[in-house]
Amino acid sequence: MPKLKVYISSTFLDLEIPRKTIMERVQKGLKDEFELTNIMEHMSGDGANRANIDICTAEVRKADVYFILVGNRYGSHPEKFTTKDGEQENTKRKSYTEIEYDFACDTLQNKFYAIYKLELTEAFFTDA
Numbered sequence: 575m576p577k578l579k580v581y582i583s584s585t586f587l588d589l590e591i592p593r594k595t596i597m598e599r600v601q602k603g604l605k606d607e608f609e610l611t612n613i614m615e616h617m618s619g620d621g622a623n624r625a626n627i628d629i630c631t632a633e634v635r636k637a638d639v640y641f642i643l644v645g646n647r648y649g650s651h652p653e654k655f656t657t658k659d660g661e662q663e664n665t666k667r668k669s670y671t672e673i674e675y676d677f678a679c680d681t682l683q684n685k686f687y688a689i690y691k692l693e694l695t696e697a698f699f700t701d702a
Contacts, residue, residue: 577609581634583674584643586614592643611636627652627670631677640678642671 580600582593600608611633614626634640649669654661658680668676 578638579611580608580639581611581637582613582641583671585647585649588645588647589643627655634678635681
């Protein structure tokens with residue numbers, strides 16, 4: 575059976591440690607069943623590069639599991655992004671994470687998925 579592809583979506587600076595912990599869990603403890611898609615740690619850019627959002631949404635499309643971490647930071651936003659209706663200006667100033675989430679809701683609806691509420695306690699980060 576092929577491995578399920580996991581995409582992790584979040585702001586980066588404030589959630590770097592939770593992201594790293596989840597990545598390590600997927601890559602080490604769950605490596606026989608899951609693999610990470612191309613995620614922001616493997617992309618280049620300064621947060622203002624529109625091409626990165628297109629890469630992000632392409633990776634979300636490949637995902638079997640979309641994992642979103644939400645913190646207190648809003649995050650950066652691209653000037654433009656591509657939707658199913660074509661390229662559009664980001665007049666609402668949606669963040670990368672919000673665009674990824676909207677895209678996941680639109681494109682992953684025909685796949686089997688589950689939403690989990692994960693309580694991120696200190697033990698989660700120290701027991702990895």
